[in-house]
Amino acid sequence: MNSKTLKSVLVIIILMIFSCDEPETIVTDIVHTDGSVTRRIEMRNKKKDFDSSKLRVPVDSTWSYKDTVVYEMKNGKRDTTWIRTAEKNFISVDEINKEYLTDKGCNKASKRFVSFSRKFKWFNNEYRFSENVGKGLKYGYPIENYLNREEMNFFYLPKSISEEKMAGADSTKFKLLNDTIEKKVERWFWSCNLAEWIEEFTKLTAGRAGDDISKENLKKNEREIVNMIITKEPGADTVIISRFLGESNYRKFRKEADSTSSTISKRVEELSSFKEYSLRVSMPGKVISTNGYIDKNGELLWPVKSDFFLSCQYEMWAVSKISNTWAWIVSGLFLLFVLAGLIFRVIKK
Amino acid sequence: MFFTLHLKLRLISTKPQNNLIDLEIIEECRKGNMHYFRKLVEITSPFVFSVALRMMGDEPQARDIAQESMITVWKAIYKIRSADSFKTWLYRIVVNKCYDQLRKRKRNPEVRADEKTWVFISDKIYEEPFTEMENRETVQIINLLTEKLSPKQKAVFVLSDLEEMSNEEISSITGMSRTNVKANLHYARKRIGEMIEKHL
Amino acid sequence: MEAEDKKYDKVVNLLKKSKPVFMDAGTFSDKIIRILQEDKSKVSLQELIIEYLFGWVYIGWIRRSMVACAMLLILFFGYQQALILRRINDLSDQKVNNGKVVMTSLTDEFSSKMMLYRISAGRLPGGKISISEKEIDKLVKSINRLQVKYQDIIYLIENDPELKKYIESRMNEGKKK
Numbered sequence: 001m002n003s004k005t006l007k008s009v010l011v012i013i014i015l016m017i018f019s020c021d022e023p024e025t026i027v028t029d030i031v032h033t034d035g036s037v038t039r040r041i042e043m044r045n046k047k048k049d050f051d052s053s054k055l056r057v058p059v060d061s062t063w064s065y066k067d068t069v070v071y072e073m074k075n076g077k078r079d080t081t082w083i084r085t086a087e088k089n090f091i092s093v094d095e096i097n098k099e100y101l102t103d104k105g106c107n108k109a110s111k112r113f114v115s116f117s118r119k120f121k122w123f124n125n126e127y128r129f130s131e132n133v134g135k136g137l138k139y140g141y142p143i144e145n146y147l148n149r150e151e152m153n154f155f156y157l158p159k160s161i162s163e164e165k166m167a168g169a170d171s172t173k174f175k176l177l178n179d180t181i182e183k184k185v186e187r188w189f190w191s192c193n194l195a196e197w198i199e200e201f202t203k204l205t206a207g208r209a210g211d212d213i214s215k216e217n218l219k220k221n222e223r224e225i226v227n228m229i230i231t232k233e234p235g236a237d238t239v240i241i242s243r244f245l246g247e248s249n250y251r252k253f254r255k256e257a258d259s260t261s262s263t264i265s266k267r268v269e270e271l272s273s274f275k276e277y278s279l280r281v282s283m284p285g286k287v288i289s290t291n292g293y294i295d296k297n298g299e300l301l302w303p304v305k306s307d308f309f310l311s312c313q314y315e316m317w318a319v320s321k322i323s324n325t326w327a328w329i330v331s332g333l334f335l336l337f338v339l340a341g342l343i344f345r346v347i348k349k
Numbered sequence: 350m351f352f353t354l355h356l357k358l359r360l361i362s363t364k365p366q367n368n369l370i371d372l373e374i375i376e377e378c379r380k381g382n383m384h385y386f387r388k389l390v391e392i393t394s395p396f397v398f399s400v401a402l403r404m405m406g407d408e409p410q411a412r413d414i415a416q417e418s419m420i421t422v423w424k425a426i427y428k429i430r431s432a433d434s435f436k437t438w439l440y441r442i443v444v445n446k447c448y449d450q451l452r453k454r455k456r457n458p459e460v461r462a463d464e465k466t467w468v469f470i471s472d473k474i475y476e477e478p479f480t481e482m483e484n485r486e487t488v489q490i491i492n493l494l495t496e497k498l499s500p501k502q503k504a505v506f507v508l509s510d511l512e513e514m515s516n517e518e519i520s521s522i523t524g525m526s527r528t529n530v531k532a533n534l535h536y537a538r539k540r541i542g543e544m545i546e547k548h549l
Numbered sequence: 550m551e552a553e554d555k556k557y558d559k560v561v562n563l564l565k566k567s568k569p570v571f572m573d574a575g576t577f578s579d580k581i582i583r584i585l586q587e588d589k590s591k592v593s594l595q596e597l598i599i600e601y602l603f604g605w606v607y608i609g610w611i612r613r614s615m616v617a618c619a620m621l622l623i624l625f626f627g628y629q630q631a632l633i634l635r636r637i638n639d640l641s642d643q644k645v646n647n648g649k650v651v652m653t654s655l656t657d658e659f660s661s662k663m664m665l666y667r668i669s670a671g672r673l674p675g676g677k678i679s680i681s682e683k684e685i686d687k688l689v690k691s692i693n694r695l696q697v698k699y700q701d702i703i704y705l706i707e708n709d710p711e712l713k714k715y716i717e718s719r720m721n722e723g724k725k726k
Contacts, residue, residue, distance in 0.1 A: 067702065068693055123629055289636040321633060331622055338619040344599070345606040383582060390578045398571040411569075412577070419581045474559040484569040490564060510561050540555045549556050
């Protein structure tokens with residue numbers, strides 16, 4: 001990876017952190033038993049600008065929407081927030097997937113899809129709904145390799161909740177936890193980038209590179225290089241490549257190295273340009289299982305951030321059940337019938 | 350000698366013997382086999398009739414009771430699992446049906462001594478050689494002797510002294526305790542004995 | 550006494566020897582069989598229905614199969630319910646009781662309505678007032694409408710200098726009065 005790419009990635013990360021994140025978006029999916037979904041999107045912006053290219057989820061003219069405005073006094077200054085609420089009813093999740101495919105918004109590069117399934121389990125009908133975002137990097141490592149269970153739980157928390165915890169009763173504990181996670185996430189991020197680079201480079205140089213720059217050998221130096229990137233040793237930019245490939249190999253495969261670096265930076269750029277939003281899901285019946293968070297209204301909540309799908313597909317799923325009354329009745333009648341038969345037999349005896 | 354032989358044969362044929370009511374017949378009847386039930390009826394109806402006639406003292410009534418008893422046997426034979434218990438159970442059905450009928454009958458407030466019957470009895474007990482009586486005559490004598498007895502006393506007398514059953518068997522059939530059986534039998538014999546003494 | 554017993558025994562022996570004769574035993578059997586067969590055909594509707602419904606209990610393999618099916622159904626139900634209960638219990642770890650409601654439309658959430666009320670509290674006279682939720686809802690909706698209209702009007706005025714001048718002059722006249 002060359003220094004130019006490294007710098008651009010760093011800039012992108014910085015931009016990512018400090019970028020203007022309007023319009024803030026909450027997507028609410030109200031799932032119905034027939035597989036139709038009523039999708040409600042709420043967007044907040046400081047100005048009345050809801051251009052489709054800036055939207056984080058696809059919304060077009062087929063949606064019905066209304067605009068409201070909120071005025072707030074903050075430190076003697078009037079703060080204006082525009083809220084656009086758009087709603088559309090989708091007959092099936094396939095329609096939502098079609099909209100994702102033709103998305104022209106700021107998150108169009110990410111591969112998103114929705115799935116719904118219904119299972120008949122005699123006494124209950126189970127409904128499974130999931131929204132998925134495809135992974136950004138093909139060869140990254142799962143975050144589970146870097147974080148323990150407690151760290152994972154904190155990592156996936158919605159921002160509002162994690163901020164509350166860091167300001168709450170055990171703030172010291174959560175702040176420490178947050179710091180630990182940040183360091184580990186940084187290492188994980190660079191490790192994924194490097195793994196991606198190694199895979200793409202070895203693909204490009206397949207059959208031509210010597211054993212010294214085989215995939216296995218390059219991976220052996222992975223940890224060292226990541227440490228270098230993280231610690232940013234003086235002159236790290238110049239020694240990274242030579243340390244990694246060896247001077248002679250670098251000269252020999254410079255073209256391939258540069259090509260790989262631009263591919264990786266493009267992928268990272270796409271990922272970093274992903275604008276975060278929140279997803280809420282309302283399931284039919286009683287929720288029995290989910291990987292999301294349940295707020296006090298009983299709605300399921302997920303943050304959708306690029307971190308979550310850096311190296312693995314991010315699936316936000318929920319399973320709910322509705323009792324089949326008729327199945328209960330039929331089973332009850334059958335059991336009563338068998339019992340009556342047995343009693344009848346005993347009496348007759 | 351011929352009469353003695355005939356008498357013995359009759360005893361064999363009318364007194365129910367366990368080896369005449371096979372478990373096989375009972376099992377087949379439980380399965381609903383009408384053919385085997387007919388056999389059962391043929392084997393058991395003579396002594397069922399005998400008990401009923403001695404209890405009721407009226408032939409048509411005795412036949413009716415025998416008929417009802419057989420129908421009850423058919424409907425309830427699934428309860429029986431052994432040939433030994435069958436005999437007691439059958440007697441119980443017959444005796445209970447006789448009880449029901451006897452209770453319905455009104456008791457005669459006055460006892461009218463039938464002199465002709467006493468003369469007949471007197472002649473018969475000393476008759477040589479003995480000739481069997483007809484059903485009508487048997488019934489007349491039993492009615493005369495047991496007129497003052499209650500249905501329970503009559504049942505105990507018939508089962509013990511005429512059908513030659515043990516107190517234990519009578520106890521199972523009637524549902525009375527052995528003490529009650531003895532007591533009722535004693536009283537029945539006493540009453541009958543008094544009548545015999547008075548008139549013979 | 551002995552003589553009495555002897556007489557008694559003689560009479561009883563007489564009766565013992567003369568067993569009642571059962572005539573027409575064959576006809577009797579036939580009659581019984583005929584009655585039973587007639588009875589069979591006269592089975593009541595109720596019995597027929599019961600026999601039809603519960604006739605299966607007499608057939609061993611059907612009875613056993615039905616009982617096995619019933620047991621399996623009960624087991625399946627128990628297993629399913631236990632699984633669901635376990636999954637629901639596991640959900641308690643994911644419940645966020647103190648989570649904020651992230652974002653809602655102003656006109657929907659009571660708390661947001663209250664925020665607006667708080668904002669305007671300074672302009673309201675002091676003291677207690679009781680307002681129903683319906684009334685607040687109406688108030689907030691009308692305020693929203695007015696605000697939108699106000700923005701539009703301000704925009705028009707800003708973009709039209711002549712109109713702006715006219716309105717300013719009218720406002721100054723009003724102040725002087």
